[in-house]
Amino acid sequence: MVRHQRLVAESLTMDTLLQQLINGLTLGAVYALVALGYTMVYGIIGLINFAHGEVVMIGTMVAFTVIVFLAGSGMSPLLILGIGLLVSVVVCMVLGWALERVAYRPLRHAPRLTPLITAIGMSIVLQNVAMIIWGRNYITFPPMINKQIYEVAGASFTNVQVAIVFLAALVMLGLIYLVHRTRIGMAMRATAQNPHVASLMGVDINRVIAMAFIIGSALGAVAGCMVGSYYEIAHYQMGFMLGLKAFTAAVLGGIGNLAGAMAGGLLLGLIEALGAGYIGDLTGNFLGSHYQDIFAFIVLIIVLMFRPSGLFGERTGDRA
Amino acid sequence: GKKEEPKAAAPAPAPAAAAPAPAPKPEIVVKIGHVAPLTGPIAHLGKDNENGARLAVDDANAKKIEIDGKVIKFELLGEDDQADPKTGTVVAQKLVDAKVAGVVGHLNSGTTIPASAIYNQSGLPQISPSATNPKYTQQGFNTAFRVMANDIQQGSVIGTYAAKDMGAKKFAIIDDRTAYGQGLADEVEKAAKAAGATVVAREFTNDKATDFKAILTKIKAKNPDVIFLGGMDAVGGPMLKQIKELGIKAKFTTGDGGCSPELIKLAGAASEGVICSQAGLPPEKLPNGQKFLEDFTKKYGQIQIYSPYSYDAVMVLVDAMKRANSVDPVKYLPEVGKTAYDGVTGKIEFDEKGDIKNGAITVFEIKDGKLTTLKSEGGTAAGK
């Protein structure tokens, strides 16, 4: 009993809490970046693009390949990273465009679940293509960046983490600007709500939908590069879990809502970190970190019970 | 005609094998089945196993082994069970249908166990190179064997090593909630406690995770002397890096799943000083070990983890056939139980359940990016 209390006290110290918050924030930012891509596509055609996780994976793989290729070239590491990111963004944009063109566009008028199955099919295809190209083994990121470790109040974090959080915020703000303040953004929203009427207004809906896929995939590539440089590991199946988490995050925030995706991602990251970090002690080790994924889902369920369309849920605009 | 009547009818449906004396055929084909996941998250391990078995088959063929007066050409029938228990039984049946003489596999306990019932019914010897769940050999099947130490055997060695030899008093134990990680970690916990150490943290992750900072932070607060991971190298690699980033000082230990060159590749510099265990003896101590290493690397690249064991598993089957002077499962199965074979992983003998007898466990330390032998426990003759 006494020992138990002492253990609780140990894990409740400020620096541990701070560390867990940092952990959660970074993880959350990663989820958020992937979730933004999900939401982008969902927002416009209401499709849960299950293949988005695979786009992220391809993004990571391409970046790794380019970076490994250039690693010996004597260029400055930052330049190499930049090129890696760029190539991966371009490849993913093309991939996103192709996905939309080949797999989803023909299904615009199909029953709701049809594109969902296509998405699952595409996800299997992409995984196996990646397996054929990059092999079954785990791939490591060449140590390009000098990981700087900073210590603040007993908690530590790296420059990569800072970059991830910063980038996620930047990307989200950029997207919100794009969607809510620009002409193409307005066209996207209009297309999402009523594509036929949108085309009456002069919106080329094919172009707009393709754009959403391309932007979403570019985001996927950025996310992939971030994930890659943070964890320094890649595998052809990495996209699935990541995609699932991001999808959860997107729904938590209110799928289709950009700020929601961001909030959902961060929240999910924090829940996981704090859940894994504290639930064990709080429940006298009755529940432990093995229930980490459950916390996320339970929070999700509770949130949705009270806000059926997520935290930032799209205002519905439905009425009888 | 009716098909399969296991056991009783076994002599008849092994035509490839039987076809007694008269025809002085120079060569007959004997199929050996191999099953592992070749797709899915641990496909890299599956392929590794298959490559090990393939190398063994090639080596055996090169020796032009003669059994019952005929030159035997071995053929490997590789199947993919996707690490899915259901698929595992289907491919097991497929191998039975194909009249293989024996099976090496499966890789995971989750598929090995349900499949073992099918092999058992057909009287086919099955040797798993990597399934370590103790239950596999506890089902009472006379057909089930493994050339790898089970979780209990290995867990107690590495746990005791950490507590005694490394002098760790406070343990943090993490497992990946797979059958393997969970089983091994539980055994380590037992061994550590038995050796008088305390477990200050018991944390969990999953085999697809890449972010361990939350549990590591928690562990850091408990200030353990050693962290044990029951899990695979793909989990261990990133985990080690994160341990470093968080400034945790504890020593890192793990079992065979993480005791691989792959871990060194994935963790880079962070893998320095890791202590880990493998079943069997270190290759350099074994006459054939080094050669296997070279041959394998030349042909298939780096070893992942279990290919030496699948190599041995094939060789054990071949050896039993030789001794029985028959490729008929009914005839040579009893000989498998009596195996005493010097493999690339050490001396292989089976106990009455089919587990490796007094299987050696070797403890390694990663030094200068290489697995360096610290100590071997158990193991008979060949090693010591």
Add this chain to the structure above:
Amino acid sequence: MSEKPLLLEAREVAKHFGGVKALHDVSLTIRRGEIYGLIGPNGAGKTTFFNCLTGLYKNESGYFIFDGVKLQADAPHKAAAVGIARTFQNIRLFGNMTAIENVMVGRHLRTHAGVFGAISRNPATRAEEGAIVRRAEELLHYVGIHERAHDYAKHLSYGDQRRLEIARALATEPKLLALDEPAAGMNGTETEALRVLVEGICRDGVTVLLIEHDVKLVMGLCGRVAVLDYGEKICEDVPAVVQKDSRVIEAYLGGSVA
């Protein structure tokens, strides 16, 4: 007229959407057997009143007394159960079901077969199913679209869809039938046919609450009319009086009465 017993009494019903006062303490009474009109400019709160009455929205204050009992209309199916049926301003049929199936769904409330009945197809279930079909056919006849019984609802023309909605509503055996702009999108001739139908429904003992912008129809059909404007009842009387009310003319009718 006033001897007829009360069927519905709305007391100070209020409903807000953010800053918008869609209904502001609206009270009105409807008597058994009458056709009661509810009119008012666009956005006055008429549909909102329907939605509160039928439990689709929850009113913030006020309440309804229906047939002597206070409505616990927190769920639409309960409102339907006590005998309030409605149609929708934007037609809401089950588009991919046939006309007769739509009406059969309306019978759900008054029938009972459950899972075990469905699976076992026992005589009671079969009898009930037969009765459902027969009643649905009758109702399609009644509203005059029986030839289209086996067409998908979404293939019916606008006017027929409106009729089908009425038939579906009648299938729930309502005491009060609430119609939200049934004549919208109908031309003069079709509206006339609708008038005959609604009169018939009323004659057969169902009280009707009617929202309509076709003034001629409202004035011709309704015994009494209430006028809403900006969520408030500004007038309630017989049509002849309402038509002359200056506030009504200003807010709703405008210069020329159609």
Add this chain to the structure above:
Amino acid sequence: MNGHLKLLLIPGQRPWLGFLLLAAVLVAVPFVAALGGQAWVRIANFSILYIFLALGLNIVVGYAGLLDLGYVAFYAVGAYTYALLASPHFGIHLPFWVILPLGAGLACIFGVLLGAPTLKLRGDYLAIVTLGFGEIVRIFMNNLNAPINVTNGAQGITLIDPIRLGDFSFSQTSTLLGVSFSGPQKYYFLLVALALLVIVVNIRLQDSRIGRAWQAIREDEVAAKACGINTRNIKLLAFAMGASFGGIAGGVFSAMQGFVSPESFSLMESITILAMVVLGGMGHIPGVILGAVLLTGLPEALRYGIEPLQRGLFGRMIIDPESLRMLVFGLALVLVMRFRPAGLWPSSQRRRELAESADQP
């Protein structure tokens, strides 16, 4: 074709001949399959098990229109119920005719429990929550080995009793009337019987008051409510019905495999079952059956076919057969949906809906 199957399966209709034919085919399958090896009998068995599961899910997704990505949870509940009550794990060995209904009942309760908080959710929100429930159940199965060992965690439960009637055990080969039946062949007949049951239930539910209510909810929930349908109860009913089928399927799976572990109940399994429903033709029983058979059979057929195919095309193996196998599988999903968006064998109604929505504003 569609009509045919219906005629065949609805008792009270005339064509006995067709009935007999179908029966003959059904009886012949395990023996014909056995010619290709017992593995094919096992594949046939899994196909039927998936028909069972897919038809159960069809009630939820196809009839009531509720997108459920966690269906595997009920399958798991059934499987574990059987495993725990008929294995050395607790040393309990109840007979199957006690456990299967128990498993169905338990799964049914789970269905209601899981369904209840999700009722207000629309479409994809429902999907993610059910997905979450599926994962929660799996995670619990995976972790309930401590503090009290209930499920034996990831190690799973071994030595589960086969289905046994007296001393007639389903797991062994035995000879009946001069014909020898292998274990899988016996399970085949059991599964067929169960599948026929679920087919009849499906058909009868579809054409009933309840079935209409489900369809109404699917079409327009608000209007359905206004028609007096208690949408909450009706939805829960769909969950409960679907779940109990999942529960039975789980029990049979347990018995057939003799081993269960949580990895059999992953999210991918739910997705596969959903894919069967959609790919076959949602809401249409023959379509769903076709979908289940195809998606179980295709990967296995590819296992046999991909290598010869590749050799035939290129003269040698260019790509690992197993990478290609899954690749082809994924492509097949995409292509089927591309060219048959309403599924391979949709009901005539759905095909029509689709044809129209294509040119509708």
Add this chain to the structure above:
Amino acid sequence: MLEVNGLRVSYGGIQAVRGITFHVNEGEMVALIGANGAGKSSTLRALSRLLDPAGGSVRYRGKELLALPPHRLVSEGIALVPEGRGVFPRMSSLENLRMGAYARNNKKEIESDLEQVLGHFPRLKERAQQLAGTLSGGEQQMLAIGRAMMSKPRLLLLDEPSMGLAPIMVQKIFEVICAVASEGMTILLVEQNAKLALEVSQRGYVMESGEITLTNESKALLTDPKVRASYLGE
């Protein structure tokens, strides 16, 4: 300005429009009336490329319209107020109006047009920030008309603009329609309120079961006994 020749529309197997031919002259207001299901909306949908007609040709200012992708129509000066309004439900009223001007570039002009439209419909000004999906039926109708006007069309296709509007609003809307018509906008008007439609238009066509059965000056149609019996409810 608009010449329609042998236009056909079918849904699945059902023929909704069976080869109709008509025209609209520059600056003219033409009414298209007919019973429910006659095919009026289908005609407008085909003209505005919301659906692909099964056959026929549509020439607009000398160009073949059917060859253009739908989103180019608006820059050609064609706007539609669709049946059922088709507002963007999750955009505010204001955003809906701005969407109307999507294809235009001159910001200043757009702003002044916006003021003008809001001036016509003060109700929309009150509801400017409300999501269009939650507007009342009549409010949505005003929004749809306002939105079409925001594109500054040369040819305005109106599908039952009076549906669901209070009498006072019907008056108002027809005043607006007449006003823009007098400024030179060409209008094709589909209306159930046949009397009103014929009163404000110059010419009219009567549609029955997918075919045009009658055409004349509107005034003449108003007095046509057949029209009176079938469409005016007399």
